[in-house]
Amino acid sequence: MNTIPFDPGCVPGPEMARLADPRTIGIAIKRAKRPILVVGAEILKDDLIDKAIEIGKKGTPIAATAHSMKTFVEKGYTDNVFMCNMHPLANNFTRNDWMGFDGKGNYDVIVFLGVTYYWSSQMMSAVKNFATNPLRMAVSIDRYYHPNAKMSFENIRDTEQFKSMVDEVIAQL
Amino acid sequence: MAKEGLFKIGGLENVQINIGKIVSEEDEWEPMGPVPCPEVEDMRHWYMKLLDRYPPFYAPYCDMCCLCTFGKCDLTGNKKGACGLDMRGQQARFVLIACCMGASAHCGHGRHMLHSLIDMFGADVPVDLGTQINVEAPIMRTVIGVKPKVLGDFAKAFDYVEEQIAQMMDATHTGQEGSYLDYEAKAYHVGMLDSLAKEASDMIQMIAFKYPMGADVPLVDIGVGCVDTDKPIILVIGHNVIPSVAIIDYLDEHDMRDLVEVAGICCTAIDNTRYDFKAKVVGAIGRQLRFVRSGVADVIVVDEQCIRADIVEQAQRVQAPLIATNNKALYGLPERSGDPAEEIIEDLASGKMAAVAILDPEKVAEVVPKLAMIMKNKRKNIRTLPSDAEQKEYAARCYDCGNCVLACPQGLPIDRAMQELAAGNPEPMSILFDKCVGCGRCEQVCKWEIPIVDVMQKTALKQVKSEKFKMRVGRGPVLDTEIRNVGAPLVLGTIPGVIAVVGCGNYPDGTEDVYKIAREFALRKYIVVATGCGAMDMALYRNEEGETIYEEFPGGFEAGGVVNIGSCVSNAHIHGAAIKVASIFARRNLRGNMDEIADYILNRVGAAGVAWGAMSQKAASIGTGVEVWGVPVVVGPHGAKYRHAHIGRKDDLTKWDVYNMRDGSKVRCEPAPEHLILGAETVEEAIPLLARLCMRPVDNPSGRQIKLTHYMDLSMKYLGAYHDDWPIFVRSETDLPLARKEEYLKVLEKDYGWKIDWDSKKILEGPLRKQDPQFDPTNLERLLKGAE
Ligand code: SF4
Ligand code: SF4
Ligand code: SF4
Numbered sequence: 002m003n004t005i006p007f008d009p010g011c012v013p014g015p016e017m018a019r020l021a022d023p024r025t026i027g028i029a030i031k032r033a034k035r036p037i038l039v040v041g042a043e044i045l046k047d048d049l050i051d052k053a054i055e056i057g058k059k060g061t062p063i064a065a066t067a068h069s070m071k072t073f074v075e076k077g078y079t080d081n082v083f084m085c086n087m088h089p090l091a092n093n094f095t096r097n098d099w100m101g102f103d104g105k106g107n108y109d110v111i112v113f114l115g116v117t118y119y120w121s122s123q124m125m126s127a128v129k130n131f132a133t134n135p136l137r138m139a140v141s142i143d144r145y146y147h148p149n150a151k152m153s154f155e156n157i158r159d160t161e162q163f164k165s166m167v168d169e170v171i172a173q174l
Numbered sequence: 175m176a177k178e179g180l181f182k183i184g185g186l187e188n189v190q191i192n193i194g195k196i197v198s199e200e201d202e203w204e205p206m207g208p209v210p211c212p213e214v215e216d217m218r219h220w221y222m223k224l225l226d227r228y229p230p231f232y233a234p235y236c237d238m239c240c241l242c243t244f245g246k247c248d249l250t251g252n253k254k255g256a257c258g259l260d261m262r263g264q265q266a267r268f269v270l271i272a273c274c275m276g277a278s279a280h281c282g283h284g285r286h287m288l289h290s291l292i293d294m295f296g297a298d299v300p301v302d303l304g305t306q307i308n309v310e311a312p313i314m315r316t317v318i319g320v321k322p323k324v325l326g327d328f329a330k331a332f333d334y335v336e337e338q339i340a341q342m343m344d345a346t347h348t349g350q351e352g353s354y355l356d357y358e359a360k361a362y363h364v365g366m367l368d369s370l371a372k373e374a375s376d377m378i379q380m381i382a383f384k385y386p387m388g389a390d391v392p393l394v395d396i397g398v399g400c401v402d403t404d405k406p407i408i409l410v411i412g413h414n415v416i417p418s419v420a421i422i423d424y425l426d427e428h429d430m431r432d433l434v435e436v437a438g439i440c441c442t443a444i445d446n447t448r449y450d451f452k453a454k455v456v457g458a459i460g461r462q463l464r465f466v467r468s469g470v471a472d473v474i475v476v477d478e479q480c481i482r483a484d485i486v487e488q489a490q491r492v493q494a495p496l497i498a499t500n501n502k503a504l505y506g507l508p509e510r511s512g513d514p515a516e517e518i519i520e521d522l523a524s525g526k527m528a529a530v531a532i533l534d535p536e537k538v539a540e541v542v543p544k545l546a547m548i549m550k551n552k553r554k555n556i557r558t559l560p561s562d563a564e565q566k567e568y569a570a571r572c573y574d575c576g577n578c579v580l581a582c583p584q585g586l587p588i589d590r591a592m593q594e595l596a597a598g599n600p601e602p603m604s605i606l607f608d609k610c611v612g613c614g615r616c617e618q619v620c621k622w623e624i625p626i627v628d629v630m631q632k633t634a635l636k637q638v639k640s641e642k643f644k645m646r647v648g649r650g651p652v653l654d655t656e657i658r659n660v661g662a663p664l665v666l667g668t669i670p671g672v673i674a675v676v677g678c679g680n681y682p683d684g685t686e687d688v689y690k691i692a693r694e695f696a697l698r699k700y701i702v703v704a705t706g707c708g709a710m711d712m713a714l715y716r717n718e719e720g721e722t723i724y725e726e727f728p729g730g731f732e733a734g735g736v737v738n739i740g741s742c743v744s745n746a747h748i749h750g751a752a753i754k755v756a757s758i759f760a761r762r763n764l765r766g767n768m769d770e771i772a773d774y775i776l777n778r779v780g781a782a783g784v785a786w787g788a789m790s791q792k793a794a795s796i797g798t799g800v801e802v803w804g805v806p807v808v809v810g811p812h813g814a815k816y817r818h819a820h821i822g823r824k825d826d827l828t829k830w831d832v833y834n835m836r837d838g839s840k841v842r843c844e845p846a847p848e849h850l851i852l853g854a855e856t857v858e859e860a861i862p863l864l865a866r867l868c869m870r871p872v873d874n875p876s877g878r879q880i881k882l883t884h885y886m887d888l889s890m891k892y893l894g895a896y897h898d899d900w901p902i903f904v905r906s907e908t909d910l911p912l913a914r915k916e917e918y919l920k921v922l923e924k925d926y927g928w929k930i931d932w933d934s935k936k937i938l939e940g941p942l943r944k945q946d947p948q949f950d951p952t953n954l955e956r957l958l959k960g961a962e
Contacts, residue, residue: 009580014237016250042856068858071894084895086863088814088852092231092821099825117682118585120855123233123814130234130261133251158576 007118007145007156013126018146018153023166026140026152027173030061033110035101039124041087042067043143044115047160052167053114054078059174062102064090066116087116091124095131113141113150114167125149142170203321203765208956210319210766211334214342214363220769221359221802223953227829228820228850230358232265235815239264242348257348265817266357267346269794272816273361274343276795277368279479280743281335282502283414284375286478288328290416290535291382297326301381306388306653312753312764313373313746317366319766325381331374335367342367358818365798366768372796373746379415380650385448389656389730389737391649394447396455396713397641401470406550407435408542409471409494411462413479413742415445417499417538421475422450424539434543439465440480441706441741444648448740455645457714458707459789460679463612464631467492468638469558472549473542478502480678480790486529492558495522495545496529499538507531515540523548559632560625568629569596571622578616578626583812584609584682588616588626600633607634608684645713646724648705648740652751654758656731660701661759665778667877669733670884671868672701674748674800675708677785677793682811685711687857688786692736693723694861698884699733700868705745707787709738745796749803752779769954776804777832777951780868780881782847784860788813797851806847806867808860813853820850824899827942832871835950838958843871843951844902844942858892866897871951875908878945883911901926905945907937 004020006012021029030036038061040053050072057063062081065073070084083102093099099107111128113121125139126149141147144163146155157163209216237250239259247255254260259267291299301322303310311322320330342360345351351360379385386392401407410418418436425431437454438446439462446453456465459480466474466485469492476485478500486505489496498507508527510518511534518541521527532538560568572592579589591603607630616626631638663669673695681687688704689712696702704712713722727736731751739747756762756774764771775781783800785793788809794816797807801820809816823829824845831840846869854860865885873881882903889896901922904910910918919935922928928940955961 005580007580007585008583013234014250015248016237042859066859067855068892068894071858071892074894079895084893084897086852086859087855088231088819089821089823089849091233092819092823095231117811117855119583120811120814120853123235126235126237127231127233130237130249130251131232156580 003155004146004148005156006148008122011119011122011148013148016129017148018141018150020146020155021152023169024173026142027170029140029152030110030112030170031173035106035108036061036110036112037064037108038062038112038114039064039066039090039116040069040114041116041121042069043117044069045072046115047164049115049167050076052164052171055171056174057081059171061112061174064102066090069115087120087124091127094128094137097135107137109137111137111139113139113147114143116143118145122147122149142167204763205765206319207763207765207767207770209768211317212768214360217363217366217769218359220772221362222355224362224801224820224850225355225358228822230266230354231819231821232262232817233814234261234265235817237261244348259352262354263352263357266354266361267351269816269818270342270357270361270364271346272791272794273364273368273798274339274346275791276793277335277364277371278339279792280368280375280795281332281339281371283478283743284371284378285332285336286500287375287414287416288325288332288378291325291378295325295382297324299325299382301325301327301377303381303651304387306655307651308654309754309757311373311377312750312757313370316753316764316768316771317370322377325378328374328378331370335371338367339364361798362802365795365800365802368795369746369749369799369803372743373750375743376650376740376746379445383419383449385650386647387650388653389649389728389735391647391729392451393644393646393724394451394453394455395642396457396645396710397643398456398461398465398468398638399640399642400454401437401456402435403470405433405435406472406546407437407470408473408475408546409456409465410436410438410442410446410475410477411440411481411485412477412500413441414477414500415442415449417475417477417535418442418446419449420535420539421542422446422453425543428543430543434546437471441743442477444706444709444741447645447647451647455710458679458710460612460685463488463614463627467558467628468631469494469556472553473497473546475499475538475542476503479792490528493553493556495549497538497542498529498531499533499535501533504531505529509533511537515544519545519548523552559628559635565629565632568624571624572596573622575621577619577621581615581619583613583615584611586610592624595629595633603630604633604637606630607637608686611680641714643713643716644722644724645710646729646738648709648738648744649729650740650744651747652731652754654754657751657754657758660732661755663733664755664780665759665872667780667870667873667881670698670700670780670877670881671865672703672751672779672781673864674745674781674783674805675702675704675712675786676706676745676748676783676796677708677809678787678789679707679711680787680789680810680812682855683857685714688712689715689723690857691784691786691861691864693717694888695864696723696727696734696736701731701733701735701737702727703731703737703739703748705739705748706742742792742796749800749805752781752803752805755779770957772802772804773952773954773957776847776953778870778872779804780870780873781805782864782867783807784864785813786810786857786860788816801850806849807851808863808867809851809853811853811855819852821852822848822850824848824902832951832953833955833958835952835957835959836948838960841949841951842943844869846870846903861892862888869903872949874947875906875945878903878905878909879911882909886911901928901940902942905941905943907935909945
């Protein structure tokens, strides 16, 4: 287990993500009051979209950024999927007066899956630095070590291993 | 600084006293407005208006500050450093620093050229842009209130910008500005300065070198395959065209022009083709390392900006002598301007010296062509890319550690591609070629010293050599006559928008992205304008008929035009076009009137910029300079590293109140444009977003209908769905896309609770506001009737 960011230059400072196993992350999401899954363009690779749908079906709403919505539509799953752009979404995570997609309030655990590394890294940095009171937590279940998250996997090269880790997260939900 | 013709008497600002030469010379064209040569505080009301509606969002790239020896300070969680500055302030300060760097590069470049051009031609070269341009320098007229008549007049623009940049950079010192909003306001100020510096920089080279203008400029060759490798090849890299022009002149004067290739990378390449249609464009910044490594160039000449810092080493690697020609990039080389040309040639040709600096363009011109002829002969047996056997051996060396993937800013799967190559399949590696930004970071970490960049290039060699395309020559400013034709449809919305493709070649998924964006909007009859890397990169693809984008679409500033405006500094003419809409179509006074003109553009000119490969600090100042004039910008995902975005909030409708100038009433408008700068992860996301950002409060019903039709179509095409807030842009049934009006009315009734009269198919209740043909929007109180 090591904490070299997927882009090794992306060392933000003293607060870097705790490496966590899938089970721990799954439990954290399960315990969250208002979790949300944020997916981006990489969700369209390696059938990851099916994993996102499984998470959605377990009750976690999905923010579909980039052009990921198209594939949710094609897959016939749009129940709790909300299409949005990442920058305004991340901005909303840092505000206490945003009422969420359902009008019931902001989210407490923000789970990133299938997003271009440096793009989601920046968004998690915004959450880490500015969504602090009350504390909102960015969690990565992507195949990279994401130092700006609160919890993250390490860099995982093997796609099958990565997918089974995501399965383990889902099993906890 | 003193403002010409403007004095402050006992607190009474803007009392004009017409004395002295300046006013008598210049006063005849327009009365002076309230903000000529503004200090930041003079325009702060406008900057703060933008920041109130589009508040900054910060995504720190680093949680620390190490700018002074109190530090390093850990600012995580918006903590304050030892100096009292918090994380927001630090991010905004960095934005300001980046903008100052970018604006300094443009201004320094322009000032340097002005000195050279005055040396060459004298200060009295008239500003003559032909019969179709009367508003010759719209930014300069607006910002400093000066109408330049001769080359020397542009010094006034540089004087002003230089002083202001020093003031703004001063504010970044420890213990100065403490408010993130004021840092942002200062960044806007610098963005404005940047636009002025760029305009002046491009104007001076245009008038001195008599660059062509208008829609009918010719097509020139672009692409590696266009470079004739049978001839000696001079490769020029950078942005400052003066040494290249001297080389081209020398070749002409000595009847050598057809014997030697002058090929360029980056903006010098674009500007060369404005001077000499025979000059070749290799491509944008991403091609630099790879083209140099291909060893095709016999002599490399660098000027300024966007040059690799290790260019001397790279040139040495392929045994091509290098000449540095600009004091901003000297690479530790000896300056040889004072030495006889023959001596310098001998030293470089013999290999005694690998590179020299020559700051006198005339001397550069004496040395380089002759040197290229000699080197062509000497270098003919030099092989730079790996042989087949070496390629095999390199691939076999790879032990699949994955370090290169981590080092790659694009995260490209080089490791897997190398394994495939070792197994005899070069295709995965060749596919990476277009996605690679040519940075060389992968090679830095490969413990087995595999020259990854060369290995990759070899796998793509066939494709690279076949790159022969056409680019329309950069044409400089939009003509006044073109503005007369498109002013009304642009403001009413029936031309749905101007899409400005600007920025560097740091694309997330290859150069084709910019081609896709430009073509999609050109086919939909938007006006597409482009500069710099974007203008070059979009030329590298063909449609089904085999035409490049510049062959497929006309070059005029018209619906469906694809307009190469020119190099990076030329992109000021894009702001210039929007300003000219205010001046020529709406007859607004420009002089000293920046806030009014930017307000006009924000509310009326449906334009959006896309800096898809935003990379350098210049791209930061360019983007900020576009925003401050009221034009939103979308950046690619790497652009998130600029640390900030300016995000409007559609859920806070109070932010969208706009005054109606006719009666001073406040009108609650739709969020148009919704954001001023934000990123997108993919081109499929960016395209509908750009269409959305082209909406403006003043669109008339047919204009809004056209804009909404494209926005909805593009959302469906690329996203498979509509954003659920689309009805916010509907003011009445006439705004709805015609072909699906009934379907949309049903959706509005069923899903949004709007009341519809089905007999007349009219909307009775629901929209935020009604479309009002008399609506004359402004965000500026001073423009309201009866205002002081
Ligand atoms: S400038 Fe301020 S925040 Fe930065 S290191 Fe110095 S004291 Fe710390
Ligand atoms: S040169 Fe290309 S492959 Fe290598 S690190 Fe840079 S972008 Fe990646
Ligand atoms: S760094 Fe070198 S050895 Fe390691 S995977 Fe990349 S090419 Fe192979």
